[in-house]
Amino acid sequence: MGEQPIFSTRAHVFQIDPNTKKNWVPTSKHAVTVSYFYDSTRNVYRIISLDGSKAIINSTITPNMTFTKTSQKFGQWADSRANTVYGLGFSSEHHLSKFAEKFQEFKEAARLAKEKSQEKMELTSTPSQESAGGDIQSPLMPESINGTDDERVMPEVTQNSEPRAEPPQNALPFTHSSTISKHWEAELATLKGNNAKLTAALLESTANVKQWKQQLAAYQEEAERLHKRVTELECMSSQANTVHTHKTELNQTIQELESTLKKKEEEIERLKQEINSARELQAQRDSLTHKLQVDYISNTLISENELEIHHWQIPVKSNMLSMGREIENRNKDLEDQLSDLEQRLEKSQNEEEAFRNNLKTLLEILDGKIFELTELRDNLAKLIECS
Template sequence: MALVREQPIYTTRAHVFQIDPNTKKNWVPASKQAVTVSYFYDSTRNSYRIISVDGSKVSKEVIINSTITPNMTFTKTSQKFGQWADSRANTVFGLGFSSEQHLSKFAEKFLEVKEAAKLARDKSQEKMETSSNHSQESGRETPSSTQPSSVNGTDDEKISHSPETALLKTENDRLKTVVEQSNTNAKKWETELQTLKESNARLVDALQESNTNVETWKTQLATCKEESDQLRAKITELEAQCQEASQEKEKNAQLTARVQELEAELQDKEQELENLRKQAEIIPQLMAECETITGKLQAAETANKELSDKMGVLQTDVEDSQQKQGHMKGELKKFMDVLEGKIDELHEVRQGLSKLGLDN
């Protein structure tokens, strides 16, 4: 995180990504939502950094801590996305902006900070060269300035004012400065290392939580799969039952059609039987007429015996009556034959109806 000596010089909001360290191709989101991304200037070290802190969590996490160097380049890969590589962090950072204007402004600021870092590096090199040249000139001037006093001085004074001693002193001062700078950098690196350790611990906790969620999802998936298998078996059973019901329905329809056909046949037979009954009612009348004719014939025969004398006279009448009687007997015989046939058919119909009733 930024120290007190660092001040923000530009701030924007963007979605932060980092390149996948394994594939080096895919982007991994470093924040779940848009976060603040700022340029910071360190007046003490005369350096620039890009810093972003994810404040959506309970404990804030540094997701970008990139020091700008003159060798860095910010590249626009689309209208709203840009990236740059940080060799010190051994990663590539990506930013997704809400508009093309925000991306352009961030890129312009990156170029300005890069130029400022380059100028700061050049000034630092010039200052180091000037300091080195000044030390060398001081070392060369020391013998000449001390020459008058060293003419009559002791050997210790000559040694203390020798050029080698001045160079050693200058080198010692430079080494002290380097050691102090190293100590400062070591403290800074310790702070960053502690931050990285905390981030790593949070990542481990998140990974463990993800593994727990994965196991939960696996259990839920197995349960859903088992329920799906049960539902499929139930559907198969219901389909079989529906098929059986369809077959039973078809059989019932066939039986209903057959019953309707039999009822129609039964109605026809009943109508035919009714006709036969009507014809059977005429038979007693015919029998009565036949008996009457027979009585008349007997009476005629008796009268014939009694009127034998009238035989000759009535012979013609008798012959006529006999012809009529013969004709009437023939007609009666034919009628009786027909009646017997109808009675036989009626008997067969009754037997058929009885058999049909037993079958039903």
């Protein structure tokens, strides 16, 4: 499987100043990803963080390490192999506590792995010690443990074992030496097989590290892109607040215009009623004028004698003439009123038409703003789904 990330978080990375050993030196300009990695082949836990293509943290967790919380959002640990002290600044106390819990968990796992490794080494070395128990001074023991040039050294040791000044009672028989030689040859073959396996595992781990670096670079690019997208959407969100305020103002303006339009329509209805009344008066005036003309013509046909005979009718005629003048004056006033009402009606109709055009323009603007808000909402929904 190789080395795989098992926990990740974001933090600002620091290292202790190598000169003063007191001040912190930031190794990243902004918060970067800090991850725990587990190598199943070597059973090792590491803390790794990259800033671009540069590794700013590469610390192997050992049982003697300790992660210390120095504040609510800052923690540190010392790495003797790297000869430095790492510090991490988190955005919240929760992230710091989570990182510290994982550190303690993986530290305990590293301790257990080390104990199991030691037990395996002890079990592996036990048969070798028992087989070599008959020859305490045998020179094969150090060479087999180190695992270097066993095949070439062992025959020389067997041949040179006779000249040694060994007591006769401790000298090994030839058959026993042959058995020991075969045993160490088997041990050598086992060590070579383990060495080949470790070499293959190392090559696989190196390939996995390269692949992981490529994936990490791709993830960082994706994170930067998403960060820029979030910034853009935040700007769009601020614009959306402005658009919402503008929309509220437009709604208020539309309500005011609708109220004004309603008043104008009521005034137009009243003017129409007044025009109808004026037209009725105009009809009455025409009827009276026609009647007066007929009476006047009939009266002019009366002769002077009839006027003398009917001199008592003169006051009646004069009254009719004065009534005709009064009607004419009233007719003129009604014509003036009718003309004024027609002008007012035309003016009101023009104002209503202009108002309707303005209202139509405002509605078009409002539709555009609503479309922009809908598009912004869709973008925010997509961002939430992606994250």
